[in-house]
Amino acid sequence: MVKREELLRSIDKNSRISISELAVMLGENEIDVANELKALEDEGIICGYHTMIDWSKTSIDKVMALIEVKVTPQRGIGFDSIAERIYKYPEVTSVYLMSGGFDLMVMLEGKTLKEVASFVTNKLSPLDTVLSCSTHFILQKYKEHGTILTKKYDDTREIFTP
């Protein structure tokens, strides 16, 4: 019986790991691991496999913004409908419903500052239920998904210890 949580933790760290390697590391056989992965995908627990890229090290320009959005919830459907309205834009990478001072946290990716600004002014703000937007631009990514982007691991241990 493949341990679900252990399997998930393993691919959360490295989604490119092969099924045969996973099977060895979990002490299971390949067929069971493959079936469990399939089940996790079917159940929508595994929703996708992403690559973490530090775009700032490439020649491709990307501007990331984080927008705090206050909205008026609608009777019967709460925040779902407005969230759906917002997440349908392809430039929106994440949408979260938040507790606290605002309602939706919208993460956005654009090529230029102007493009992001235009999205906020022309698309997001004019939406009926949107009361206010407060846009923050990301200046530097230090750590993402548990990985430190600004520094490489350096093994400073002695070469030999008993």
Place this chain on the structure above:
Amino acid sequence: MRNPLADKIVDIKPSGIRKFFDVVQTIEGAISLGVGEPDFDTPWHIRDEGIYSLEKGRTFYTSNSGLKELKVEICNYTNRKLGVTYSPDNQVLVTVGGSEAIDLALRAMINPGDEVLIPQPSYVSYEPCAILAGAKPVIIELKEENEFRLTAEEILEHVTDKTKILVLPFPNNPTGAIMERKDLESIAKVIIEKDLFVLSDEIYSELTYTDKHVSIVEIPGMLERTIMINGFSKAFAMTGWRLGYACGPKEIIEQMVKIHQFAIMCAPTTSQYAAVEALKNGDDDVAMMREEYNHRRRFLLNEFKDMGLPCFEPFGAFYMFPSIKRFGMSSDEFATRLLQEQKLAVVPGTAFGDCGEGFIRISYAYSLDDLKRAMERLRAFTTQL
């Protein structure tokens, strides 16, 4: 000028690892699987408590036997893990690493000429510490066919009227062997019958990959004749903090405190505050690291199988101890050639006792990527032999 040195010290062989260390440093691009400490950093919340303690000015000595708060946590921990009760007032001593506790226990219990049973292959310090304490070390050579576990018969073969202490180094460095409850029950009978004391070095107790670690103190009749040593280095990745402890009968701990008091005064205060946090809130970190080690352990086992390197499945610590006998070389020769030809450094089994001949120690306190790279080199080396 007279000879300034003590013969007893001069006669002690330097650690076999040191010799290799000098060679490996001259080889560019060498990768090493020779490290006996975790590759993880100390979890941040533990480091944080160390830093806070400095900010708050907790920079004084603690009591000789250790910070009261830490001793209480150690007793809670041993109770939680092993179901045994020690009193924080007189049955716990906080030491500078488990190593100090080994030295203290032997010195506190040995009279000249007493014999100490030391199973090997094992950690490098038991034999010299026994000698320094004035004991005669008696080596028990553990056998591969027993998966390097210690048996009652082996004790009986080596016990004499002078035998006083048995060193019990499990989970074991360098073999990765463990002792399960049934193994411990069978040796406990002999230990009681022969009226021996046990120095149980359980520094790798958290790194056990079967059900759970069993300590000899859990076996009826053993608590009162065992000094149980553990520490923070391996479980919480705190090697550099130098913090360990010994638990045992108060008569023995009392005498150990005396030596500790005159030699060391007390263990580092900053480390003790950090250790309190480790014991209170560190269980999840330990579980995370254990899972990771276990993945690597299975990975290596599979690699060895694949390249035809015989190795029993070790269930403890973070070492593998494959046999290299079929290549017709000594451990030293194998390790030297592996280093020269493939730039991969491993420790010859003989560094842990003569009976380590024919084996090498491979540590998996390395990232999976590092291990993969290393296994490519090992495979290249063994296939051309």
